[in-house]
Amino acid sequence: MQKINLKHINETLYYEKLDCGLQVYFIPKNNFNKTYVTLSTKYGAINNHFYDEDGNLKDVIPGTAHFLEHKIFELPDKSDAFMHLSNIGAQANAFTSHTQTSYLFSTTTKLKEATDILLDFVYTDTFNEESTNREKGIITEEVKMYQDYPYVMLQTALLKNMYKNNAIRDEVSGTVDDVLKIDYQHLKDVYRNYYHPSNMVFVACGKINVEEYIKQIKDKIASFTFKQPLKIYQNQFDEPENVLVKQQVIEKNVNVSLFLMGIKLPLIKENIAKEELKLSMLLSLILGESSQNYEQLFDEDLISDDFEVNLECEKDYNFIILGGSSNNPEKLEKRLHDILINKENHNFDENDFNRLKKKLQGNFIMSLNSIENIVNVFTRYTFLNENYFSMNEILESISYNDIIELKNIFKEECISAAILK
Secondary structure, eight states, X not given: OEEXXXXXXXXXXXXXXXXXXXXXXXXXXXXXXXXEEEEEESOOTTOOEEEOTTSOEEEOOTTHHHHHHHHHTBOTTSOBHHHHHHHTTOEEEEXXXXXXXXXXXXESSOHHHHHHHHHHHHXXXXXXXXXXXXXXXXXXXXXXXXXXXXXXXXXXXXXXHXXXXXXXXXXXXXXXXXXXXXXXXXXXXXXXXXXXXXXXXXXXXXXXOHHHHHHHXXXXXXXXXXXXXXXXXXXXXXXXXXXXXXXXXXXXXXXXXXXXXXXXXXXXXXXXXXXXXXXXXXXHHHHSXXXXXXXXXXXXXXXXXXXEEEEEEOSSOEEEEEEEEESOHHHHHHHXXXXXXXXXXXXXXXXXXXXXXXXXXXXXXXXXXXXXXXXXXXXXXXXXXXXXXXXXXXXXXXXXXXXXXXXXXXXXXXXXEEEEO
């Protein structure tokens, strides 16, 4: 494996690309008793097309990525890999986002056994009609449950009001109708395309014997037969700059009104990590818990402790969603519009910027104490062709003027609001 010494943070990264195309990364931390491992595919709900064996472009039914996450855990003997991992004391899980699907575990004593199980269930095709139909019932109930959550309901409505053609408007789990359309052949076809090792990343952090572990992974991978990778469709969304709907009010029997505001931002074409950090810093300075605006909104009883500002920066979309519960969502909407659009309400100076910069640099160093955080963020950055371990250097390169230049990024026609009351 290639050994990369990260002297500036006192860490070591090991990397090797296997013959099958799988990228393998180790970050040893042998002062830890635990090892955290993920195997991730660069495939999520945003990927709405795929190429079949004959090179034909086909649609991916919304919810397929999430459906695959459920089905992948089934082993050839129809047993559940999740239970096998639990039986050896490993803590296992999986998640599907708009941009990736990840399978993960942590263990203190059974790294070899857990890794073999992980590779077995991800790289063994067990799809059949009977189990697929059985899983539909489980997933449709899950979809119905999530649709009843107020925040999920409101965010789903907001994204559909913000985006016209981008697949970000589709729910990760799909609708009930979407799930019912998915059959086992569709799962096999999409799995064949997006679950090839060349589209995946294996990352482990914690207690690792590098030489033994890479040998084990290579030996296990050699037991599988992989076909040649298929062409991966690169998303192309013809998306207008403006939002579709400025405001939507949903009437429900809720005790406290819920308010969300979405701000559609221009796509970031390069240096996503740096541009994301700049946007995050601007938002912290304008609406973070230490900002004047946040204190005023709180004192006016327009926001509560659950007020959040979330930034989503990816290659195919870039937006902000902020909000929470509110006693007066209509007034909160007006106040937030005024804060974002009128630059004179961006109440911060260079001293505020410098304090935030030092805080973020300290937070990054502290984050290196969490092996889960390292693996999860490192994987995302790898899919973005960015280097997570360069975070402090990127932060150092950001100037106060960089943040000032971003003040014009909020456009009236790019803001949408959704209220549940």
